Amino acid sequence: MTIDFKQDILAPVATDFATMDTFINEGITSKVALVMAVSKHVVEAGGKRMRPIMCLLAAKACGTEDLEKHRKLAAIIEMLHTATLVHDDVVDESGLRRGRPTANATWNNQTAVLVGDFLISRAFDLLVDLENMVLLKDFSTGTCEIAEGEVLQLQSQHQPDTTEATYLDIIHGKTSRLFELATEGSAILSGKDQYREPLKRYAGHFGNAFQIIDDILDYTSDAETLGKNIGDDLMEGKPTLPLISALQNTVGDDHDLIRKSIATGGTSDLDKIIQIVQNSGALDYCRKRATEETHTAIQALHELPNSQYRLALEKLALLALNRIQ
């Protein structure tokens, strides 16, 4: 199925999206010039704004007419996302993101840490303005879990014994949890409690699929992944699903080489590792898992009434899956 992002996913909420995009910029106000400069830099470096779009689509899929509050929520989601990216780039010592210099590269780590803190605080500040206690609790718990996922990832770095279960905990925290906040938060704000759970389930499984796909692309050389290089994860000794699965499917020298590469990091054995990963059937397993997660996500949507918005959420999940097919 050919899916076009703009036409099939963005178009149904294009007007609200445009207003939301303006709001992201307006939401970042500070008397401190450096705060403004860095915040603008990182927010403008944003990608497709997939998370706020999910938030807006979820609201419409719940049957909400007026998205005034949801546009703010969507902007808050993007701000939180940006804050985590800014800190991630410090943690990963990244110089580029989506082809643009990162905040830590343009300024320095110090600035990136503190402006990231500002963005987290500002996101909460805007969230408080929505005056919804249930939403606030969901977000305050959720952001704890996101931070925990990031630390768990760090804790698992260079650990060849990392299990698939731990990997799933990591990606749930670092990726899926914010997806969940974007959609479940929308239902909370709409007062549509009956759609909270299915929208959370959709987002959680879609998030898992999205991250597994991202991790597959790190080992497939024909990937058109802007700003991401083949072997980045291996370089950092990150035990992602392709490696975890390859370890399960191999013995002897191949097995030992993967273990060693996770433990030490670096890409000196990248070509050999890619070959082992591919020959072991690990990528097939990852593709199967990503496909399963996508279908579970789409299944959850069936508890919502049929609409062009629900269809757009479905297509969003399928579009991500297209990247590995």
Add this chain to the structure above:
Amino acid sequence: MTIDFKQDILAPVATDFATMDTFINEGITSKVALVMAVSKHVVEAGGKRMRPIMCLLAAKACGTEDLEKHRKLAAIIEMLHTATLVHDDVVDESGLRRGRPTANATWNNQTAVLVGDFLISRAFDLLVDLENMVLLKDFSTGTCEIAEGEVLQLQSQHQPDTTEATYLDIIHGKTSRLFELATEGSAILSGKDQYREPLKRYAGHFGNAFQIIDDILDYTSDAETLGKNIGDDLMEGKPTLPLISALQNTVGDDHDLIRKSIATGGTSDLDKIIQIVQNSGALDYCRKRATEETHTAIQALHELPNSQYRLALEKLALLALNRIQ
């Protein structure tokens, strides 16, 4: 006047303090071992817990009997304080704090950044549980201003033209704002709106005095400042009040040397700079300003009913001033 911290300041709220201290530890729960280990490390490295004590004293000074919620608020304040210290140590590349290895030194910058994020999120999570919208707004705005103060400090590093007004903005953000949240927050939680403003004024001016005193101690060699070394600020090119004032009082070579030292950082000229600062009358001016701020702080307390708790807050401000007398 001889003031004893334990007897004069802590004693009136000792029981609540003990419960609060337990709550800080209980409030930090995580399934992720590394989150627990780092959080415990940094929270246990805490000092006198001055901010939570201020929070408890303020509650009692407002006439509040049951401090159950205030104990939680006090723990939240300390958690936020700890989170900023963890990130500060990354920013300042500090290896020691209060004589103990910092989180970034014990683990690494990455861990410190992410666990700091966790502590900020966890503090907000506990704050949401207090279910007070006014308090939430005060804290979400306040934490933005704290982050802005930190960035402003970074922006002013190595800038010899930094004015006293900018310096005051910096210390308000990095120090006084959290003091304000500790005391004004207490009044909000007590439903004593009439005491919000005076308690905020007390804390704001006390915070200013506290930071000016800290900055004086960085240039006085007989200081018994645990974990802080003479010349730390000069090393980092921080234009604190002693230098700003010395610049105003000097001309020629002395003036130029201070400007150069701020611009470049480093402590190669430390002895000479200390001499210039002392001879210029800058430290006298700083002491005068700290004394003024302390008296303005105490003045504000007079709008509260007389009590042993109000007296303890007064003594707390005077105790800080004793450090430079």
